[in-house]
Amino acid sequence: MFQFAVGPDRERLAGTLPGLLWLGFILSGLLGLGRTFVVERENDCWEGLLLAPGDKSAIYLGKLAGNVLLMLVVEVLLIVLFTIFFDIDLSPAIPALAIVVVLGTIGLASVGTLFAAMTAGVRARELLFPVLLLPVQVPVLLATVKATEAGLAGEPLAAYAHWLQLLAAADVIYLVAGVLTFEFILEP
Amino acid sequence: MTRTLGWLALAGLVAGLVMAFGIAPRELTQGNVQRIMYIHVPAVWVAYLGFLVACGASIAYLFTRRTDADQLAHAVVEVGLVFLGLNIASGSIWGKPTWGTWWTWDARITSVSIVFLIYLGYLLLRQAVDDRERAARYAAVVAIIAAPNIFLVHQSVNWWRTLHQPASLLKAGGATMPVILWVGIVVNFIGFGLLAAYFVARRAALLHREAQAAG
Numbered sequence: 432m433f434q435f436a437v438g439p440d441r442e443r444l445a446g447t448l449p450g451l452l453w454l455g456f457i458l459s460g461l462l463g464l465g466r467t468f469v470v471e472r473e474n475d476c477w478e479g480l481l482l483a484p485g486d487k488s489a490i491y492l493g494k495l496a497g498n499v500l501l502m503l504v505v506e507v508l509l510i511v512l513f514t515i516f517f518d519i520d521l522s523p524a525i526p527a528l529a530i531v532v533v534l535g536t537i538g539l540a541s542v543g544t545l546f547a548a549m550t551a552g553v554r555a556r557e558l559l560f561p562v563l564l565l566p567v568q569v570p571v572l573l574a575t576v577k578a579t580e581a582g583l584a585g586e587p588l589a590a591y592a593h594w595l596q597l598l599a600a601a602d603v604i605y606l607v608a609g610v611l612t613f614e615f616i617l618e619p
Numbered sequence: 620m621t622r623t624l625g626w627l628a629l630a631g632l633v634a635g636l637v638m639a640f641g642i643a644p645r646e647l648t649q650g651n652v653q654r655i656m657y658i659h660v661p662a663v664w665v666a667y668l669g670f671l672v673a674c675g676a677s678i679a680y681l682f683t684r685r686t687d688a689d690q691l692a693h694a695v696v697e698v699g700l701v702f703l704g705l706n707i708a709s710g711s712i713w714g715k716p717t718w719g720t721w722w723t724w725d726a727r728i729t730s731v732s733i734v735f736l737i738y739l740g741y742l743l744l745r746q747a748v749d750d751r752e753r754a755a756r757y758a759a760v761v762a763i764i765a766a767p768n769i770f771l772v773h774q775s776v777n778w779w780r781t782l783h784q785p786a787s788l789l790k791a792g793g794a795t796m797p798v799i800l801w802v803g804i805v806v807n808f809i810g811f812g813l814l815a816a817y818f819v820a821r822r823a824a825l826l827h828r829e830a831q832a833a834g
Binding site for chain 2: 567569593594597618
């Protein structure tokens with residue numbers, strides 16, 4: 432699809448690659464994240480989650496870890512497919528790309544898991560989830576795309592360290608907020 | 620009480636208009652168009668102040684479960700969105716003669732409109748959840764995440780691109796603006812703040828009655 436959207440011009444394709452890559456990650460992430468708590472809702476297992484002993488934030492962290500893992504697998508697959516079909520050599524940028532992908536995925540998944548729990552039992556879940564999530568994720572998207580761009584261009588880490596710092600700050604804020612507020616969402 | 624607030628707001632707005640059109644001088648290069656600043660800047664301050672209040676009220680709601688804290692947060696977000704909309708609209712009207720375009724993907728316009736969308740999502744979520752208590756809890760969580768996110772959005776979008784003039788009032792090293800303009804903005808800010816407080820008081824009272832009527 433992206434090939435058709437941007438056109439066959441290789442120069443232009445290389446310029447838009449970081450953005451395309453992250454759009455792909457986010458769209459695939461939206462699908463998975465949105466379903467995080469649907470199984471519990473549909474099978475009436477919500478009370479089971481509530482009754483689980485221990486701190487409720489453990490459930491959040493567990494769901495989050497599952498989501499991050501799943502998203503990382505999909506992202507690695509996507510990157511491999513991108514390199515094959517667009518015939519690009521990403522190997523020199525792999526360490527940089529790995530940092531950005533991990534930080535960005537945690538950022539996406541931490542808010543995504545929280546909002547998924549919220550929208551699981553709501554009318555028009557498929558609509559509401561992205562409408563809530565996407566504007567909140569603009570800082571993460573901008574930071575990851577910019578850092579990926581710089582990483583792929585082979586710039587030294589110092590040149591885009593500020594983006595990574597912003598990304599890390601966002602991750603910490605989202606994670607702390609998620610851990611602290613999750614129990615309020617879990618109530619029936 | 621609310622009525623007094625309303626009259627105070629009216630007085631504040633009149634004082635603001637007098638400052639903007641009577642006392643403040645005409646700007647040299649932009650002419651009278653520049654006077655839009657007297658609603659543009661205070662409107663965004665009031666809106667952001669409101670979102671901070673909404674965050675505080677939401678935290679208070681989650682801890683105390685007092686419905687009036689939730690009603691306050693709800694009312695403040697609605698009024699804040701109105702003022703943010705006023706800010707975007709006035710900026711657009713100012714932008715046409717000054718920059719030559721109604722809209723551009725400049726850093727601050729972008730970040731303000733993203734913040735607008737985030738809080739629009741807040742209201743949508745309230746609409747979508749049928750149970751009042753559950754809607755209040757969910758909305759509180761969104762308001763708590765959205766407030767620190769405002770700073771992240773601003774920072775990231777600022778690094779991304781910039782055309783808008785940097786802030787002339789709230790920055791390190793003091794304001795770069797003649798005192799008379801500065802006073803004009805502050806007077807208008809107070810007037811707008813009073814007006815917003817009046818709206819919030821009215822809206823919160825209405826929400827309170829709605830909740831009572833619904834049982």
